[in-house]
Amino acid sequence: MDVIVRPTPSLQGEFGALSSKNYTTRYLLVAALSEGVSTIYHPAHSEDSDAIRRCIADLGAVLTEDDEKIVIQGFGRKPKDVKELNVGNAGAVLRFLMAVSALSPEVTFVNTYPDSLGKRPHDDLIVSLEQLGVKVEHNEGKLPITIRGGKPVGGRITVSGAVSSQFLSALLFLTPLLEEDSEIIVLDDLKSKVVVGQTLEVLEQAGIVVHAADDYMSFKVPGRQAYAAKTYTVQGDYPGSAAILAAAAVTKSDIKVHRLVEQSKQGERAIVDVLRMMEVPLTHKEGTVHVQGNGVLKAVEFDGDAATDAVLAMVAAAVFAEGTSRFYNVENLRYKECDRITDYLAELTRAGANVEERRDEIIVHGMPEGVEGGVTINAHYDHRVIMALSVVGLRARKPLLIKDAHHVAKSYPQYFDHLRALGANVEWVQ
Structure with missing residues (x-):
């Protein structure tokens, strides 16, 4: 389905932020890797989090869910022998489960999104898994991928951090369950270090010991550990809220978003700091961000590596x-659901924005008078691109039609409902 975003001068209202996709994914995984019963309160519902629900159930976890929580009986270090797993379009889920499936005899990850996840490379994780004695069949590093494991062996493992931190996180989930102690050495630069911090936080909550160097470039992981069954509560999601807060910033607004913890380890909480740098009137206290936008913003310079999923907003x-x-140090945006630099900037240009790209930078020549709009936008099946382009549409002179906007459900199914509740002039069209 497509969506039409029409010019909207003002927004007003309040709601609770969506639950964090990143934390939900990690809590579901550590719960599945325990041998007891874990409870997760306020888990996110999106295509990504539903993908990991589906896959851990296929691997033998027993899930019971109501409106408030999900209860999981884990499978520990003994996942059920399954031949295929379908992660949909969820890259983090694929990479985490590629590592976990090394505990199984043979699992094939199928390719159901050839134009999105099917194009993304996973070579760096494949190389690391092969160091553990796992045999991997793949299509030049891409899906479909078959993992032949059963008895992975710990030891010294190297992993590149140049493309994604998800490869490192995947190894951190797996190695505590191996018989041997492991040492993980990160090669090249490590992207999105703040997200590794989230992984380490969840591992610690699950009773796992990992000795991390201060710069996150090396890790010592004792083997023969067991994940503890625990109770977890998922915090509000900054990446999804970033687009809502940006929408408030570019319009005349009075918006409150609750459940956004001030001291969160989510790097995307930097959206609040960046909007302050842009001189947007806002406060952030007691878990609530209150934006009283006037549509006047100042230019900024920002290192986007620590807040990857908020950069587009x-x-x-x-x-x-x-x-x-x-916005610099953002090359890893190129390796997402689409090339979030080239593809996104092409659509912004089509809408009338004045932007430039570098290999690892996005340059924006601001247009306080607004952009022309009045065009059809290709969002490249990317949820972050869809949300960011909708923000631009609110202040275009003519409506924007965003193609395939239903893919916003990958992370934030209620996004356009929430925008409309705030007064945004948006309409679904077939």
Whole structure:
């Protein structure tokens, strides 16, 4: 389905932030890797989190869910022998489960999104798994991928961090269950270190010991550990809220978003800091971000590596700022559901924005007067692109039609419902 976003001068209202996709995925995984019964309160519901629910159930976890919580009986270090797993379009789920499936005799991950996840490379994780004695069949590093494991062996493992931190996180989930102690050495630069911090936080909550170097470039992981069955509560999601907060910033607004913890380890909480740098009137206290936007924004420079999933929303706000903004150290945006630099900037240009790309930078020449709009946008099946482009549409002179906007459900199924509840002029069309 497509969505039409029409110019909307003002937004008003309040709601609780969506639950964090990243934390939900990690809590579901550690619960499945325990041998007891874990409870997760306020888990996220999206295509990604539903994908890991489906896959851990296929691997032998027993899930019982109501409106408030999900209860999981884990399978520990002995997943059920299954021949195929379908992770949909969820890259993190694929990579985490590629590592976990090394405990199984043979699992094939099928390719159901050839134009999105099917194009993304996983070579770096494949190389690391082969160091554990796991045999991997693959299509030049891409799906379909068959993991032949059963008895992975610990020891010294190297992994590249140049493309994604998810490869490292995958190894951190697996290695505590091996018989041997492991040492993980990160090669190249490590992208999105803050997300590794989330992984380590969840591992610690699950009773797992990992000795991490201060720079996250090496880890010592004792083997023969067991995941403890625990109770977890999922915090509000900054990546999804970033687009809502950006929308409030570019319009005349009075919006409150609750359940956004001030001291969260989510790097995307930087959206609050960046909007402050843009001189957007806001407060953040007691878990509530209150934006009273006036549509006036100043340009910024920002290192986007620590807040990868909020950069596109920041860029959307910068489209309307006074001056030239620069978002740097963002090359890993190229390896997401689409190339979030080239593809996204092409659509922004089509909408009338003045933007430039570098290999690892996005340059935005702000247009406080607004953009023209009046065009059809290809969102490249990417949920973050869809949300960010909708922010631009609110302040375009003519409506934007965003193709295939239903793919927003990958992380935030209620996104357009929430926007509409705040007064945004958006409409679904067949």
